[in-house]
Amino acid sequence: MPDNAIYYQVAYGAIIALFVGYAFSIRLRRQAIARKRRDAERAR
């Protein structure tokens, strides 16, 4: 059996990083919108 575990380990790590990074980007964008809303309410 070929010794090639590193490829699946890298693939799994990359997939997890991709999803976590994307979820984090949604969170950051929502926080930015909430900040803008607060600023707008404060300016009113």
Next chain:
Amino acid sequence: MTSTPSARARAGIDWFALVAIVAMGAAFVRAIVFTPPDRLQGFAQKIFYVHLPSAWVAFLAFGLTAIAGGVWLFLKDPRLDRFAESSAEVGVIFTTGVLISGPLWGKPIWGAWWVWDARLTLTLFLWFLYLGYLVLRSAVDDREARARYSAVVGILGALLIPFIHLSVYIFRTQHPTPIVANPTGIQMPGVMITTLFLALGAFTLLYVALVRARMRLASERDALLDQAAAESTP
């Protein structure tokens, strides 16, 4: 101590996302620890359990983007446009997963990170096409025009999906024919099939959780824009 729904919403985590995270964890643990490596391909074959579910979700996401866009053209409901936008963005993320995991599987098995065969090339085009869809959306300010243009692009983009699926039959490709959606039945041992279906379920749950989160973002953005427009109107 129990947290209220509003407290959970403020924290940015909902119950569906938690279920999806647990399912993804279970799928990864089963694939890594409890599923044996392939006799011929070795451990690299375990990439299958993230590669195929990513491709399935990408096709699902773009298919639903097209359907939502098509229905929007008749109903003009902004929720459909927000869903199409969210599903397309999540689909691009999953297609990115396909394009990362594919070469990592190809290198040890084919001896090449990438080959320009029909399946791989069309998948790359699909990725570019929906990246273009997202760029188009960000370039058009008028909400109705943006929804109309992107609905058309979303529908036309999804027409690539059947070609991608059938490309391994139509053309001579390096990429193998489907193992699951195969007319002769699933050609895998039971333990691997169980892991695959667990991963398919987990990735689908993750898709729903990410689309829900992305739709909340789109709703909050639109509400902010509506508020700004109302305040600027004399």
